[in-house]
Amino acid sequence: MIQVGIIGAGSWGIALAVLLHNNGHKVTIWSIIEDEVNMLKVQREHKDKLPGVKIAEDILITNDLKEAASNKDMLVLAVPSPYTRSTSRMLREYVSENQLIVNVAKGIEESTLYTLTDIIEEEIPGVNAAVLSGPSHAEEVGREIPTTCVAGAKAKENAEFIQNTFMNEVFRVYTSPDILGIELGGALKNVIALAAGIADGLGYGDNTKAALITRGIAEISRLGTIMGGKKETFSGLTGIGDLIVTCASMHSRNRRAGILIGKGYTMDEAMKEVKMVVEGVYSAKAAIKLAEKYQVSLPIIEQVNEVLFFEKPAAEAVKELMIRDKKIEHSDLPWE
Numbered sequence: 173m174i175q176v177g178i179i180g181a182g183s184w185g186i187a188l189a190v191l192l193h194n195n196g197h198k199v200t201i202w203s204i205i206e207d208e209v210n211m212l213k214v215q216r217e218h219k220d221k222l223p224g225v226k227i228a229e230d231i232l233i234t235n236d237l238k239e240a241a242s243n244k245d246m247l248v249l250a251v252p253s254p255y256t257r258s259t260s261r262m263l264r265e266y267v268s269e270n271q272l273i274v275n276v277a278k279g280i281e282e283s284t285l286y287t288l289t290d291i292i293e294e295e296i297p298g299v300n301a302a303v304l305s306g307p308s309h310a311e312e313v314g315r316e317i318p319t320t321c322v323a324g325a326k327a328k329e330n331a332e333f334i335q336n337t338f339m340n341e342v343f344r345v346y347t348s349p350d351i352l353g354i355e356l357g358g359a360l361k362n363v364i365a366l367a368a369g370i371a372d373g374l375g376y377g378d379n380t381k382a383a384l385i386t387r388g389i390a391e392i393s394r395l396g397t398i399m400g401g402k403k404e405t406f407s408g409l410t411g412i413g414d415l416i417v418t419c420a421s422m423h424s425r426n427r428r429a430g431i432l433i434g435k436g437y438t439m440d441e442a443m444k445e446v447k448m449v450v451e452g453v454y455s456a457k458a459a460i461k462l463a464e465k466y467q468v469s470l471p472i473i474e475q476v477n478e479v480l481f482f483e484k485p486a487a488e489a490v491k492e493l494m495i496r497d498k499k500i501e502h503s504d505l506p507w508e
């Protein structure tokens with residue numbers, strides 16, 4: 173048994189708290205919102221965010237960050253990516269040198285273009301920042317539906333420690349040294365999931381969805397490898413795997429927001445309607461900046477930005493993708 177502090181009591185934080193408790197660990201879960209903590213302490217369930225998933229009485233729920241973060245073998249950072257920096261800053265005074273912090277959020281900071289482990293390491297010098305990512309909707313993990321993820325860490329021992337802590341017969345965890353590739357895949361797939369949702373909202377079909385997923389992973393991989401991620405990672409669970417689940421599932425907030433936009437909602441209206449965090453909206457802007465910085469072409473992601481931020485009608489964006497210059501599918505595949 174180890175002591176784990178889960179920082180963030182949204183749907184993913186709660187699903188992982190329940191999983192780790194089922195694995196026999198001592199779990200404390202923290203939320204910044206006092207009302208949420210009081211509600212969770214009484215109801216032992218988040219009826220809005222993760223209905224039907226009971227939080228056992230011996231999972232400690234707290235609004236006190238010191239109580240949640242001090243003297244823990246592992247911290248799991250499960251706040252939405254726009255809060256990774258502010259939360260890391262608050263955590264700094266409670267964690268010791270070499271503290272293992274497992275980031276489970278998915279995003280890229282628009283102002284700095286940092287990944288989330290970059291932010292954690294900048295705000296809390298001396299920690300071991302790692303990731304856990306993959307195709308894993310909280311709603312299904314909470315119902316113990318078989319799921320696979322990847323634990324990424326600089327040191328093999330840390331990746332294996334995370335693997336051993338999380339893994340059970342319904343949650344299989346692989347290890348990887350490619351933290352950057354894992355984080356880029358997780359953040360950028362949300363932008364393509366918005367596109368897939370938009371296509372659904374426009375009434376397009378499975379052919380369109382397959383095209384967006386396949387050409388979407390090509391964009392993610394093109395940018396991700398130039399930035400230093402490994403190409404194998406983009407064809408693995410945290411790349412194509414997470415992209416498939418997010419583009420296909422009604423659990424995805426990004427896809428659901430996209431569907432509404434495809435039906436004519438504005439970005440703000442769609443985000444309000446979905447209620448929970450729609451991180452693809454932030455990652456879309458960051459991706460465009462990265463494309464400029466690294467001189468990479470990202471046609472789908474560019475069109476998503478046009479629709480989200482420049483009021484381009486969604487159908488027009490799809491048409492522009494279809495009538496782009498003619499291309500060879502794989503530019504590095506020569507004819508004999």
Ligand SMILES: NC(=O)C1=CN([C@@H]2O[C@H](COP(=O)(O)OP(=O)(O)OC[C@H]3O[C@@H](n4cnc5c(N)ncnc54)[C@H](OP(=O)(O)O)[C@@H]3O)[C@@H](O)[C@H]2O)C=CC1
Binds near residue numbers: 183259
């Ligand atoms: N849900 C999922 O299936 C999965 C999610 N993830 C990732 O996990 C991360 C968290 O997502 P998820 O749990 O679903 O999000 P939710 O929207 O369910 O919950 C987010 C939580 O953060 C709280 N919050 C609000 N403001 C702040 C703040 N200033 N500082 C810290 N926390 C704040 C929210 O409070 P309030 O309720 O008041 O808004 C809420 O409790 C995201 O990056 C997501 O991509 C990864 C894999 C699966």
Ligand SMILES: O=C(CO)COP(=O)(O)O
Binds near residue numbers: 306308362423425
């Ligand atoms: O990352 C996820 C599943 O792996 C969740 O995606 P959404 O944020 O779109 O709900």
